[in-house]
Amino acid sequence: MKLKFYLTILFGAIFLNSYSQNTQAKKIDSLLIEFQKKSFYGSINPAKEELEKYQQTIIPELIKLLKDTSFVKLTDTADLIYPGTTVFYGHGYFIPYDLDWISVRSGWLLEEVTFQDFGYKNSEINDETLLKLMKGNYNEYIQKGNYEVDWKEKTSDQKKIEYRKILSNNAEKWWKENHKKWNRISAIKEALKSNNENRLSKVFQYLRFGESKCANMTKELYSTEIKPIIVDLEKTNQYPEIQEQIKLLLNESVSLKILDIK
Incomplete structure (x- = not known):
């Protein structure tokens, strides 16, 4: 009788654990879908904030996304400033990552979670270049309230993709070496x-x-x-x-x- 009782408890615990894991996996999958959508404030940023809570659980999924070469132009950016920005309002939320690319979007969150520097931060956009941008277009900003941004000297998309493959391989190697102790x-x-x-x-x-x-x-x-x-x-x-x-x-x-x- 005792054996039957203990087996019931054991199988019950296994079932609950399995159910919990499946529920979490479905939640993460749902958030990753939102994270890859177009709307920054409507989908991407809210999903990013939720995904970050999963800490090491989400890292392997983000590393998989690093190999995604999709280009998904952001919408609903409002005053967001990032390398794909076309209109600048003189203020805003500054993210120096080329978030139109899914691989870089994943790299952004991966670096936020791990505090690593895998190289996804866009070297073309920093506080210094942003300040120059503001000064150089000040008169236009005064007249229009915003001004068009021309991001110059970008490498070709193909070169970017090849470079990011190297970054993704480095991140994958890092995780293989550190996942057990991270x-x-x-x-x-x-x-x-x-x-x-x-x-x-x-x-x-x-x-x-x-x-x-x-x-x-x-x-x-x-x-x-x-x-x-x-x-x-x-x-x-x-x-x-x-x-x-x-x-x-x-x-x-x-x-x-x-x-x-x-």
Whole structure:
């Protein structure tokens, strides 16, 4: 009788676990479909925010998408500024990734989740070029309230695709080497010690403004394991923008939304 009872419990647990996994897989599939649509504010950005919550579970799916060569021009961009922008309103949400390409869109989220720098950030668009753009078109902006953007000196689409294949292979290799030991806390620590400005920028943005919970990141763990690294970094960091981020984070506090409060 006891054996039958235990078997019932065991099979029940297996069923519930399987059901939970299937439900999660369906949810992720649904979000990935939304992530590949055209509307930035209607589909892509909301899906991105939800997908980020799955942390390492979503990484293999994003790596698969890195090989997708589809071009899906964004719509519903409003004041979004990105390499595919055609109209600039003098302000907006700045994303230096060529999001019209599914592979780069996936690379954007992959780098946000992992705090790695796989090379998907568009080197043609940065704060300096954006400032030049604003200054160079200031009179037109004053007259029209917006101005057309001509992104020059782009490589051919074919060269971009070939280059991104290399990036995707590098990301795939990285995951094969790290998937067994990867977690987001270790990723944060690694990024903070990386001396890579892109990685540092992403990790500070997450620590200050992150919306997705970091598994096992308690307030105590942040104080004892993460904050000391930041304090040490303040003494050695050479990047002015990162130095500013360090000061702001130490003067304020870590985003409560990323903490795993039991």
